[in-house]
Amino acid sequence: MPSPSPSGPPVLPISEHEDEIVAAVEANPVIVVIGETGSGKSTQLSQILHRRGYTRRGAIAVTQPRRVAAVSVSRRVAQELGVSIGEEVGYAIRFEDRTSEKTKIKYLTDGVLLRESLSNPELKQYSVIILDEAHERSLNTDILLGLMKRLIKHRASDLKVLITSATLDGLKVSNFFSGCPVLNIPGTIFPVEKFYSTDRPTNYIESSLRTAIDIHVKEAPGDVLIFMTGKDDIDKMVSKLEERIQNLEEGSCMDALVLPLHGSLPPEQQVRVFSPAPPNCRRFIVATNVAETSLTVDGVVFVVDCGYVKQRQYNPSTGMYSLDVVEISRVQADQRAGRAGRTRPGKCYRLYPSSIYQKEFLEATVPEIQRTSLAGSVLYLKSLNLPDIDILKFDFLDPPSRESLEDALRQLYLIDAIDESGQITDVGRLMAELPLDPSLSRTLIEANELGCLSQALTVAAVLSAEITLRQTRSKDMEGKRKRQELPDGSGWGDHVQLLQIFESWDQADYDPRWCSDHDLQVRGMKFSKDVRNQLSQIIQKIAKGPTDLQARRGRKSDPEYRKLRRALCVGYGNQLAERMIHHNGYHTVGYRTQLVQCIHLLYLKVMNTGNCLCMSSTTN
């Protein structure tokens, strides 16, 4: 066993509970650990069990909902144990496996653990599995919770499962695991005083603005974190805030620095929030819910909370997603407030009345499993070949509606992944192996049959990266840096445009500058390149044609896109719409016809019958 390095593990609240934890683990197959932020649960639990000999017969897996967390926490643990990453301590995330035979403590994303259990359902290499941050209720964590419940029955003698959560829903999880013990570990957070508005503001941007200025003029030093719903609001807020601060009387208050923060910001701009405020300067960070859990901004003492969040929800009766601005939950509101109390006591300004918080807000955010299409998860579970399992009766912590499960089965049936009796088909098995949504994996398989696999791989990869093509108008051409023209899809729609974009980048030898010259996110393009590699590797064993890019052969004839279009229509057969002749709109094709309006630009001409469209979301 490695001895602690001189820098050693810091003394954290959890250290005092070591014996208690070990005794509970010893006596129970599953335990729940409630640990607030600052309790040290993410870094210490694994080390405690390692010290106490639980790694003699296998490794400890610790899952995280996010890649960055898996990497950064494992780095810290490796440092505390005085070893290099990849030795006793390692991590595994998509595209990056930093583990070896020596690895005893392995941090991984919950998605990676699900992939592992696809090829190794008993997860025999692990003696302990810790599901960390279970309160976030990511889709993958919820699936894992169900799988763990089954697994501990099969491996009662040699597997320990720990579920850790920050909030107090421990009883619910404990009930799910037939009343297992719940241990509480206090954290180190400071009190946050909450202030409520008397009314809901009619314009929450204006209201946030006033609150922020008020703080700036009246309050002691300390950064301000302002929660908004999206990029648009953030940009508006940033410019208005800068303008108002400019207009304040010279010398009446300290300097100010206003920073936007959201997920689509290029990384170099995101990290700006990690450098502390200059002397005599207050920072205003205007953020989406990234700042709620994913990114922690140090130095925040004041929080302004508009009480809303953008949430994507799936409607199983129409088979479509919508992105809506909805009220946050009480848990979410408290999480936002907590961001003001990380370094010292803070204040949180809630732009809604206390009665709304009490009576209108939901107790907790609706878990993702109840807001998303379950086609992918159901296919995954089917491919595990679990004995005696009826998907409609799978034991979930919060079961999705029957309607949603039936929708998933119908969707899978429509794309040949399961048969009439609900059995997974050969096509379905192949699909489950691909790290893609079922519609896209079905597209790949069809493309393989039609002889356009290479093109489809590219489209699937770029779609996975969710690249946004910003519409820049001609008047944006001012300034030195001219945005260069992107391929336009030659009238074949957005999928082909994405294909052409990736092929052009390939011809530019994957130069990052090509991306910035064309106003594309380097991060997203690199991601699609990685995905493409991963997909072609997986599909190699069934590939009937070349999988590498074929764009370099010069342009003797016009490229052929008909087959690709056909493959897409098979994959998205459940999400097609047809243009209405003589009308400016579309209606869905299928068992239930619905008028739709295209907002996601996935335009295709198909099947010789006129104009058709593959949708991922709609309005109306």
Next chain:
DNA sequence: ATCTAAAAG
């Protein structure tokens, strides 16, 4: 004329 939160394989 209209628009996308965040996260994962």
